[in-house]
Amino acid sequence: MAGVAGSNPAAPKILHAASLPRGKMMNENKYSLETLRHSAAHIMAAAVQRLYKDVRFAIGPSIENGFYYDFDLEAAIRPEDFKKISAEMQKIIKEKLPFRRYSLKKAEALKFFSEKGQIYKTELINEIKDEELSLYELGDFTDLCRRPHIEHSGELRNFQLLDIAGAYWRGSEKNKMLQRVYGTAFFTKDDLMKYVKFLEEAKKRDHRVIGKHLFSIHPESGPGLIYWHPDGAQLLEVIEGFWKKEHLRNGYQLVRTPHVASEELYRISGHLENYSEMMYSSMDIEGKPYRVRPMNCPGHIKIYSSSLHSYRDLPVRLAELGTVYRFEKSGVLHGLLRVRGFTIDDAHIIVSEEQVMKEIESVFDFALKFLSAFGFKEFKIYISTRPEKKICRRFEKLGSGGRRSQESG
Secondary structure (H helix, E strand, O other), X not given: OOOOOOOHHHOOOOOEXXXXXXXXXXXXXXXXXXXXXXXXXXXXXXXXXXXXXXXXXXXXXXXXXXXXEEEEOOOOOOHHHHHHHHHHHHHHHHHOOEOXXXXXXXXXXXXXXXXXXXXXXXXXXXXOOOOEEEEEEEOOEEEEOOOOOOOEHHHOOEEEEEEEEEEEHHHOOOOOEEEEEEEEEEOOHHHHHHHHHHHHHHXXXXXXXXXXXXXXXXXXXXXXXXEEOHHHHHHHHHHHHHHHHHHHHOOOEEOOOOOEEEHHHHHHHOHHHHOXXXXXXXXXXXXXXXXXXXXXXXXXXXXXXXXXXXXXXXXXXXXXXXXXXXXXXXXXXEOOOEOOEEEEEEEEEEOOHHHHHHHHHHHHHHHHHHHHOOOOOOXXXXXXXXXXXXXXXXXXXXXXXXXXXXXXX
């Protein structure tokens, strides 16, 4: 957990100081890239504290390609401010300030951050069950944090601040909008420059810029809802035609299901209980609540269960280009990549226990060939084999099939 700031004059009462936990060894470097970037987030927060008064700190984790920190302050941070923030970070780097780790009782940590007016840190502390917490000090900046860090600020040499965006505290639109500053860090200047160059090239190829003739989004109709223009619609027709041909060739039966259904259907399927925060609000139709669909699964199961089937019919493969609607938070919407209404290449396959392994292999083979047709060459495949709550008494047997499929490559 990355976190909050305080200042040295009222440093927390030290129960015991500990040597800094080190990050994992990585090539010739002492730390992992994740550790370096997380430490960079702390250094950036320390710089912001020096430059801006009354700043409140939220969280500052490392992420896949860098780091960020969320700030609550009256002044608006703009891209042109990155220069002075970076300059202050360079001062901190030259000072070679050590990352000092302290353990503090929960009550003492609450008192310390409360006195600093750090409301986001106190909220996080109140949710932590541990009675002893880990704090890191970097000069005048003190943060609530469990993660390992670099030994001192001087070990950060290659970094760059990248962007500023709004972010609701804890991702909820009911909470205050914070200022999120993004950055990245690398062990070498060459790696940093390569990544910055990659971002510049990606910006030139931003689909929102070069694809304006394909689609548009209109505020008056709602964010995240796509209007396909003639060129875009024609492109979709080509893709959908290919999709239909390949699915029919591979033994799938094409179906279509309603975009709206009774709320009762989603109660039975479990979506209402486990997925309601991503669903649009219900609408009253003839005195009964209805929802626009967030997933196609219940509709496909309804089609299968509408008639009797023999084991000789299996496997039954149902496929649909099904449009769904999900209430993505406005802060994460991004062109065609994160939207509220989109079409899923969706399929549900009903098999006998004996057919599980063969069908899994068949699905993998089909999916890889299909994606390869669009020029994709590298894939990351994630397999979900077990829900938190069992829904099948014989799941252990079926799960073993899934494990075997993972082991076989």
